[in-house]
Amino acid sequence: MMFYKHAALNLSVALSVVLALPANADSASFSAIGMNDASSWTIGTLCRGNNPRCGGGGGSTDPVVNEPEVSQPTYYNWMSPEIRDAWSQGATGLGTVVTSIDDFNSNNRFRGNLGDGSKRLRHGEWVDAQIGMIAPDAVRATQDFNSGKTVRLTSGKLNALNLSYGMFGQAGFLGVIGWSNQEKSIIDYATKGTAVVVKAAGNDSVAIGATNANGLVDYLNRDLIGAQSAIFAGALDRNGTQSNQARLASYSNFAGTNATVQNQFLTVGVRGDLTSLYGPSFAAPVISGYAAVIGSKFTTATPTMIAQQLLKTARTDTIEGYSAAVHGRGEASIAHALAPASIN
Secondary structure (H helix, E strand, O other), X not given: OOOEOOOOOOOOOOOEEEOOOEOXXXXXXXXXXXXXXXXXXXXXXXXXXOOHHHOOOOOOOOOEEEOXXXXXXXXXXXXXXXXXXXXHOOOOOOOEEEEEEEOOOOOOOEEEOOOOOOEEEOHHHHHHHHHHHHOOOOEEEEEEOOOOOOOOOOOOOEEEEEEOOEEEEEOOOOOOOEOOHHHHHHHHHHHHOOOEEEEEOOXXXXXXXXXXXXXXXXXXXXXXXXXXXXXXXXEEOOOOOOOOOEOEOOOOOEOOOOHHHHHHEEEEXXXXXXXXXXXXXXXXHHHHHHHHHHHHHOOOOXXXXXXXXXXXXXXXXXXXXXXXXXXXXXXXXXXHHHOOOOOO
């Protein structure tokens, strides 16, 4: 079992960014300034590591756009074999934009290997690399999760947002949170269906929206429940087949008894045994990449249609002991999602 370091502000007035980091990673450091009165629950400045907004060093928090390099897709054994068939059909993410909101500025790096050699990268850099491997012709944009800035969408293209982080606070708050412009824009896009929003389910082995062992709730998860183009990404221990069924990874959050969450919850295999990258943090970019791949075939489909296509074509026969309360819709199948001539 892989253990993770969770750094969270144990304050009722604050939410803290949390990442899933391997146990041997550099420790994460979080603090907060400018928090408002507890009654308003407005997120103040969130500081992680060397974020310059908190008086430290570090790079720019401005978004960065990475145009795809023209090359043949490369299959690696952590991927589902179905992705090769998608590429052979010409579905490679062309005409789409996937934006990762993540850690791109801190000094926290950890080692992994996605098949192209061992590297030591930041969490967001690993996430972005995965997306580029799954959807090689998608334009990839990155925004540091400490920016607090509105996430910008690209007009005329399918937009997908990858969120491999959580916003945690003390359990028990039932009111409206005054989110930063960053999270406010993300929730707004998911609610209105203007971008596919893929949110890592979390690493606490609890249901979406439930309180973890530290008495904290991921309020970003909470505020995405019921959003029409949002997907929660859980982790399986492998890419399942009928003859070799997968199980939910021991660390992964699960769907729970809320039927709305069950309908938004999707799983994919996370082969940390091959890559040293564990957690739903690395399930989400696979699903974000799938969204781009589907969008490159169904070019007139809306973000909500793309999200629903992924959810409604999920497989349950590849999961051992499938249960909607655990696995939601099931395991994402890019082959099933691409099968029809059109979607509506």
